[in-house]
Amino acid sequence: MQEYRPRPSTRARELLEGLLADYRLRPGDRLPSERSLSEAWGLSRTTLRSAVALMEQDGRLLSRPGSGTFVAPEKYTRNLQGLLSMSQSAAQQGRKVTTRLLELRRTECDKHLARRFNQVLGYPLYKIVRLRSVDGEPLMVETSYMPAQRLTGLENKDLENHSLFSVLEEDFGILPVQGEEEIGITYATAEEAELMGIESGSPLFWIVSMTYDQTGQLMEYCRGAARPDRLRITTVMERQEEETDSHEA
Amino acid sequence: MRRDEPVGPKSPLYLQLRELIRGKIENGEYPPGTAIPSVGALAETYGIHRLSVRSAISALIGEGLLKSVQGKGIFVVGEKLAKDLETAGGFEQTLKESAQRSETRLLIKAARPAGTLYAGYLGCSPQEPLFYVRRLCLLDGEPLSLEETYIPQHLVPNLPDVDLNVFSLHQVYAFYGIRISRGEQSLSISRLDSAEARLLDVDAHRGVLTLQCVSYDAQGRAVEFARSHIRGDKCDFHVHFHR
Numbered sequence: 275m276q277e278y279r280p281r282p283s284t285r286a287r288e289l290l291e292g293l294l295a296d297y298r299l300r301p302g303d304r305l306p307s308e309r310s311l312s313e314a315w316g317l318s319r320t321t322l323r324s325a326v327a328l329m330e331q332d333g334r335l336l337s338r339p340g341s342g343t344f345v346a347p348e349k350y351t352r353n354l355q356g357l358l359s360m361s362q363s364a365a366q367q368g369r370k371v372t373t374r375l376l377e378l379r380r381t382e383c384d385k386h387l388a389r390r391f392n393q394v395l396g397y398p399l400y401k402i403v404r405l406r407s408v409d410g411e412p413l414m415v416e417t418s419y420m421p422a423q424r425l426t427g428l429e430n431k432d433l434e435n436h437s438l439f440s441v442l443e444e445d446f447g448i449l450p451v452q453g454e455e456e457i458g459i460t461y462a463t464a465e466e467a468e469l470m471g472i473e474s475g476s477p478l479f480w481i482v483s484m485t486y487d488q489t490g491q492l493m494e495y496c497r498g499a500a501r502p503d504r505l506r507i508t509t510v511m512e513r514q515e516e517e518t519d520s521h522e523a
Numbered sequence: 524m525r526r527d528e529p530v531g532p533k534s535p536l537y538l539q540l541r542e543l544i545r546g547k548i549e550n551g552e553y554p555p556g557t558a559i560p561s562v563g564a565l566a567e568t569y570g571i572h573r574l575s576v577r578s579a580i581s582a583l584i585g586e587g588l589l590k591s592v593q594g595k596g597i598f599v600v601g602e603k604l605a606k607d608l609e610t611a612g613g614f615e616q617t618l619k620e621s622a623q624r625s626e627t628r629l630l631i632k633a634a635r636p637a638g639t640l641y642a643g644y645l646g647c648s649p650q651e652p653l654f655y656v657r658r659l660c661l662l663d664g665e666p667l668s669l670e671e672t673y674i675p676q677h678l679v680p681n682l683p684d685v686d687l688n689v690f691s692l693h694q695v696y697a698f699y700g701i702r703i704s705r706g707e708q709s710l711s712i713s714r715l716d717s718a719e720a721r722l723l724d725v726d727a728h729r730g731v732l733t734l735q736c737v738s739y740d741a742q743g744r745a746v747e748f749a750r751s752h753i754r755g756d757k758c759d760f761h762v763h764f765h766r
Contacts, residue, residue: 292639459755477730511613
């Protein structure tokens with residue numbers, strides 16, 4: 275069988291990722307110089323430079339002109355199991371979430387929201403727009419919609435210093451029980467770009483999530499645009515084994 | 524395995540050939556995923572009529588041991604395929620528009636050592652020999668995703684002889700009694716290099732969805748590391764979760 279010979283660009287990327295993968299280099303560490311890597315790996319400096327540039331855009335490496343290339347901070351990991359709030363899961367990763375409230379007001383269901391909430395046009399909702407940052411770095415802009423009738427007085431809650439889900443649970447007795455999420459790509463609008471400090475038109479995660487409470491009602495419909503260089507989304511797929519198939523393989 | 528009556532010298536020739544082929548599948552002379560000799564070649568080897576060869580083969584196709592693929596030949600299926608089991612918690616790919624026809628093009632099937640990166644994902648040594656498989660998936664003739672899979676060679680030693688245009692990797696695993704029971708998946712957005720962007724027919728700056736998955740069998744052995752670059756204009760991912 276033929277031996278696979280990756281093209282130099284592919285090889286450069288694999289070797290660079292390998293440096294990060296086995297923890298010889300930690301976030302914040304400086305990469306060996308371009309010249310020494312190019313000699314050690316037998317790759318041209320141009321090839322290395324383009325691989326570094328791609329990994330910079332993906333949020334794996336950071337270049338600081340004049341001082342070199344560094345391993346980027348670990349991405350914030352959003353694990354879709356367990357329904358942890360962003361603040362809870364960040365805390366587990368030793369990170370801190372901060373929230374800037376950009377908008378909080380009552381609004382009405384338009385056609386699209388009415389369908390999502392299974393309600394008529396004009397059904398009252400709260401709309402909340404928040405900029406979420408992790409360790410002080412902007413990560414995502416989230417727009418949430420929630421039925422207003424069950425949340426009277428939400429305007430008076432401190433949503434910058436308390437997580438939305440903890441307010442819903444402690445002050446309104448509404449608990450998240452299950453949900454679904456759709457994830458795709460979108461491109462930053464001028465406003466999102468400014469809020470998150472990126473170029474307009476750069477690719478972002480587009481995350482639409484629906485969370486249902488203990489009564490089975492849609493408690494929150496949320497659309498978020500998140501920086502992919504700071505976020506990765508993980509989940510675990512489990513396959514249910516059939517009982518009749520439990521014999522030894 | 525079904526055996527109606529023992530086959531002896533007085534049995535009809537097609538029955539004798541049927542049991543002969545069955546024996547060669549069982550003893551590994553015809554390994555799963557590979558083509559058996561053509562009808563003409565079998566007829567000539569054993570000096571019997573092509574019609575008898577056809578009867579023997581169609582009986583084995585009926586039993587699910589062989590599979591006939593138009594224009595390619597007769598393939599050994601080996602262990603019967605488990606029907607799709609229910610999965611939970613994983614990312615499901617949802618197409619934005621329905622498609623009439625999907626096809627997979629095999630671009631590369633080759634051997635390589637794991638190296639640091641893939642040794643890390645698969646929990647093996649960097650010297651471990653792997654198979655590397657690269658495929659392009661198309662919908663109605665348009666590229667949808669570029670999929671790369673890394674598999675320890677010792678799990679599926681026969682892979683070089685398997686036609687991956689006929690069998691899926693999951694079918695090949697089933698030939699070896701391997702069932703994927705858990706996958707750790709991670710979704711990100713990445714930029715492609717210019718060659719990859721050309722294959723997917725996208726603008727390199729636009730970014731693609733990249734799904735990485737390490738798959739394990741029921742014993743917790745890492746079976747494969749897979750990376751798919753998927754066009755964000757063609758599909759989304761969907762996941763359900765609960766407390």
